[in-house]
Amino acid sequence: MPTTLQHYEPIVGRETIDELRVLASRVRRRRIRNINSTPVGGGVAEILTRLVPLLRELGLDVAWDVIKGDQAFFNVTKAFHNALQGSPEEITGSMLETYRETTAMNLREISLDADAIVVHDPQPAGLIEGRTTTQARWVWRCHIDVSRPQPRAWEFLEPYVSRYDAAVFSMPDFAQRLPEPQYLAPPSIDPLSEKNRELTAAEVARVLEKYGINSARPVLTQVSRFDRLKDPLGVIAAYRLVKRRADCQLVLAGGGASDDPEGGEVLEEVRAQAAGDPDIHVLPLPPSSDFEINALVRGSTIVFQKSIREGFGLTVSEALWKRKPVIGGAVGGIKIQIINGVTGFLVHSIEGAAHRALELLSDHELRTTMGENGYRHVKQNFLVTRHVMDYLLLMLALDHPDEDVVTLA
Amino acid sequence: MADGPFIFYTEHRLIGLTGIAARNLPELLKGLETVPGASIFYHTHQEYLAHHFQKPLFYNDFALWVSQAIHEDELAEKLAAVDLLLFTAIKDLRERIVGIVRRHMGEDHWVPRDCPPGDEFHFCRSKSFPVPTNIVAHDIPEFFEKLPQVTTVSLFYHFFEARLRLGRPTNDFSRWIADQGEPELARSIDQLDPYIRTLEELRDDIVALGRGFTK
Numbered sequence: 001m002p003t004t005l006q007h008y009e010p011i012v013g014r015e016t017i018d019e020l021r022v023l024a025s026r027v028r029r030r031r032i033r034n035i036n037s038t039p040v041g042g043g044v045a046e047i048l049t050r051l052v053p054l055l056r057e058l059g060l061d062v063a064w065d066v067i068k069g070d071q072a073f074f075n076v077t078k079a080f081h082n083a084l085q086g087s088p089e090e091i092t093g094s095m096l097e098t099y100r101e102t103t104a105m106n107l108r109e110i111s112l113d114a115d116a117i118v119v120h121d122p123q124p125a126g127l128i129e130g131r132t133t134t135q136a137r138w139v140w141r142c143h144i145d146v147s148r149p150q151p152r153a154w155e156f157l158e159p160y161v162s163r164y165d166a167a168v169f170s171m172p173d174f175a176q177r178l179p180e181p182q183y184l185a186p187p188s189i190d191p192l193s194e195k196n197r198e199l200t201a202a203e204v205a206r207v208l209e210k211y212g213i214n215s216a217r218p219v220l221t222q223v224s225r226f227d228r229l230k231d232p233l234g235v236i237a238a239y240r241l242v243k244r245r246a247d248c249q250l251v252l253a254g255g256g257a258s259d260d261p262e263g264g265e266v267l268e269e270v271r272a273q274a275a276g277d278p279d280i281h282v283l284p285l286p287p288s289s290d291f292e293i294n295a296l297v298r299g300s301t302i303v304f305q306k307s308i309r310e311g312f313g314l315t316v317s318e319a320l321w322k323r324k325p326v327i328g329g330a331v332g333g334i335k336i337q338i339i340n341g342v343t344g345f346l347v348h349s350i351e352g353a354a355h356r357a358l359e360l361l362s363d364h365e366l367r368t369t370m371g372e373n374g375y376r377h378v379k380q381n382f383l384v385t386r387h388v389m390d391y392l393l394l395m396l397a398l399d400h401p402d403e404d405v406v407t408l409a
Numbered sequence: 410m411a412d413g414p415f416i417f418y419t420e421h422r423l424i425g426l427t428g429i430a431a432r433n434l435p436e437l438l439k440g441l442e443t444v445p446g447a448s449i450f451y452h453t454h455q456e457y458l459a460h461h462f463q464k465p466l467f468y469n470d471f472a473l474w475v476s477q478a479i480h481e482d483e484l485a486e487k488l489a490a491v492d493l494l495l496f497t498a499i500k501d502l503r504e505r506i507v508g509i510v511r512r513h514m515g516e517d518h519w520v521p522r523d524c525p526p527g528d529e530f531h532f533c534r535s536k537s538f539p540v541p542t543n544i545v546a547h548d549i550p551e552f553f554e555k556l557p558q559v560t561t562v563s564l565f566y567h568f569f570e571a572r573l574r575l576g577r578p579t580n581d582f583s584r585w586i587a588d589q590g591e592p593e594l595a596r597s598i599d600q601l602d603p604y605i606r607t608l609e610e611l612r613d614d615i616v617a618l619g620r621g622f623t624k
Contacts, residue, residue, distance in 0.1 A: 406538050
């Protein structure tokens with residue numbers, strides 16, 4: 001049975017759902033075309049999979065197209081992606097040519113017949129070349145941090161993205177100075193998805209048992225790709241400091257992205273570090289493990305997200321939603337999900353992570369309070385219903401780009 | 410609105426970004442001088458609407474950042490002490506804030522200081538979408554009867570947006586109540602300082618003032 005807005009009513013309240021319906025009545029039948037670069041996998045596809053049906057239910061005519069490209073094109077966009085986030089990447093003239101050619105090919109294939117075209121991330125951003133062929137308003141929905149790009153990559157992209165009618169970023173810190181109005185829309189989690197839905201105690205126990213985790217003893221968990229920027233080795237080091245003073249187990253669970261050649265190498269390093277300690281559970285899980293991840297987090301005492309660099313880090317909201325206090329690196333979107341000392345702790349070091357974990361392990365009441373705060377924080381700010389509202393307001397904002405107060409009589 | 414019933418509005422907000430960030434006081438000052446008025450409004454008002462797990466140190470974002478990111482506590486106190494009720498135009502409020510920062514930077518003992526990377530001040534702005542609710546009052550007794558149902562977002566609109574962004578001389582409640590022939594009551598509501606209370610407290614205090622006027 002597909003999830004409908006009504007299913008969210010017990011979670012967010014009738015008032016919120018009514019507000020969405022009232023607002024949607026003002027943009028009903030509007031034709032919105034989302035364009036991104038992949039139908040499955042990755043955060044953008046995950047967000048669209050949830051948002052598109054809800055917007056359709058609200059009466060908007062929403063389409064979702066995916067650009068085509070060969071391996072050479074996606075190698076180029078992968079390099080762009082890294083360079084725009086500040087990593088050193090060589091951007092050559094032939095790479096730029098590949099991007100232009102693939103964009104032109106997609107322009108011939110994708111219909112631009114719409115009232116609003118929402119282009120996600122840099123890969124399809126060049127489609128703005130087709131703006132003269134349509135009456136649509138154009139939105140660049142940038143999910144990555146482009147605040148400190150490598151100059152050559154930004155110089156190439158900027159002439160495209162500055163021709164949009166609006167740009168949308170996930171964090172104020174991620175934005176760039178652009179001539180068009182820019183808006184904020186943090187990503188969101190779906191409380192009804194397999195990764196976040198409520199589970200029974202028996203379901204949680206079954207998964208812990210399957211992986212040999214003792215549910216009677218404290219469990220510290222980090223869910224993330226085996227990627228150096230997520231600092232899994234730092235998490236093991238923090239766990240070792242904690243273990244000197246308090247009994248606990250450590251779970252490092254997550255998949256490796258298939259396009260990340262370093263993933264296997266990092267996993268091996270993690271395994272080597274964990275070797276010989278039966279209380280460390282290294283669990284590389286396949287992409288279809290949402291249920292297992294849900295149960296592992298629900299079965300945890302404390303969750304880590306000790307990233308060294310981070311995009312938004314939505315795994316934090318996923319853990320907070322399950323009423324778990326989170327200890328996270330003070331980077332990227334983690335900083336707005338963890339209210340330091342309220343929903344968890346922001347840390348800058350292995351020692352800091354261990355210190356906070358010990359503090360939480362010794363204080364059941366603090367864990368409960370923080371868990372409850374975290375749940376409320378996510379409910380107010382990071383659920384998919386808020387994201388739907390942002391989309392509706394964005395459509396209205398496109399009609400009134402220059403007004404600060406748009407009274408809807 | 411004067412002759413008709415009072416229609417309570419609520420509002421939705423989309424946060425706008427400017428792409429302008431400050432690492433230190435000179436950059437903050439430059440931003441303060443150049444960002445749109447909607448950004449000054451946002452950073453002096455958004456905390457009143459935000460949900461807080463604990464009372465914030467300052468309700469003014471500029472004061473909060475100056476205190477926490479660059480540790481200029483004296484300046485933070487001065488910024489937080491700006492009496493927002495004195496202003497009915499954002500232009501004047503901006504001038505006041507800019508003046509305070511400039512004077513502080515001109516003091517002999519002042520030394521520029523950068524915030525740690527990642528703690529920059531990001532100028533945002535708010536775009537509001539007020540919408541009428543179905544809560545309507547046809548006379549003063551009905552107004553006070555309905556008031557407890559009104560959300561804090563609605564109060565924010567009728568007190569803060571109305572005065573500073575829509576250029577109305579006073580809050581919407583006082584205006585309508587005066588038009589209904591109760592200027593004294595209107596004045597007492599106008600004299601409640603919404604900036605030293607939470608919006609819930611403001612609502613309770615208005616309800617208390619209206620006690621003698623209910624049916």
